[in-house]
Amino acid sequence: MKKVGMVGIGLMGHGIASNIVKHGHSMILFEHPGNQPLDGLREAGATTTPSLKELAAAADIIILCVTGTPEVEDVLFRKEGLLEGVKPGTIIIDCSTAIPSSTQRIAVEVEKIGVRFIDAPMTRTPKEAAEGRLNLTVGGDREVFETVKPLLQCYAENIVFAGPVGSGHQLKLIHNFVSLGFSAVLAEAAACAERADISSDVFLEVVGKGGGNSVVLDRFRPFLETRDRTGFRFYISNALKDMTYYTTMARESGAMHDNAESVRHTYELASKAADPKATVPDLVEILVKGQS
Structure with missing residues (x-):
């Protein structure tokens, strides 16, 4: 089972991470002051790190559950950010709500280093996130979508493949x-x-x-x-x-x-x-x- 890294353990992200761990996935979480408490996730088996670069190096799939486009760009491109540690073949899943044109530009940039990128924003509330019943609209390569679909099903009830990258957003x-x-x-x-x-x-x-x-x-x-x-x-x-x-x-x-x-x-x-x-x-x- 592939190791999942996650950035953004807020109101929605905490429910997502809880359900991924519950389904037996190994997880590494980014420590951030804006997170919900991580104690329960650690007790369930997740590890944490204050380093985005370290998280990227350890993960096969990375989920971004941050606020929006500026935050996505920051965690990816900052010094010691995700792209400084990521391995070729890694899949990045962007669950944020973002500007589609930026999503498309990011996908082009990360693909240059062998990383695959899809957008999978969610609807519903923290209650459904905790219950594993979110709705997802996914944009990206169909083959990549099929690869990560079992992971998405850990926390989503309804998943719609929307089309090329950016379509989900x-x-x-x-x-x-x-x-x-x-x-x-x-x-x-x-x-x-x-x-x-x-x-x-x-x-x-x-x-x-x-x-x-x-x-x-x-x-x-x-x-x-x-x-x-x-x-x-x-x-x-x-x-x-x-x-x-x-x-x-x-x-x-x-x-x-x-x-x-x-x-x-x-x-x-x-x-x-x-x-x-x-x-x-x-x-x-x-x-x-x-x-x-």
Whole structure:
């Protein structure tokens, strides 16, 4: 069984790593202050290192689960980074949400040293990551995809092969525009309802029995009922990042993106008004205050 290295053991990455270890894979993890606690993973058999170069030298497959394009480029190309230790034949799986044109450029660069690169971004939440039930959209060479598919199945329930490298990131951004766009609409509607003294129970009943019934509504429901944020643990800062990536992709491809710009603007304003750890459901309270 091939050794798996992983960079980025955050809210999503911790669940991914837990399921990979659970399926019997040997893992080496990159130590970073932004990680979730690693004690449980170490107890399950994973090793850790503070050196990206050392991780790359030890691994046959490397999973990147970092925030976005700047972080992917940094861990790959920095001094003492992954590409200084990686072996020819290594496969790098990028699970981040990234700008597709950058993904394509990175793939070309790493292939020059005999490394294969695929993008396999995920949807769903940390809850599904811990349960091994993520959704993946994969871009890259079909043969490489088939090679790593058994590994992906350790932590994913639904896996779609999207096409050439970068296709996975394109579809992820399209998906997130739909999801985050509806989240912004729902938050704005909920804020308006609150300002109009409509109870959250009545709001949820009416929207839930109509055209607004959706996975997004289900994720917002705990917050609207009791201010429980655990149903949608996705930072507003990441929502802004994803919407910025989407509008960049749309602009580069010549696609209309007027609605996306409005959604991006909503998250931009919210990120300036919110705590750095504020999640998407907090958008409701931010918009209520914004209407004061």
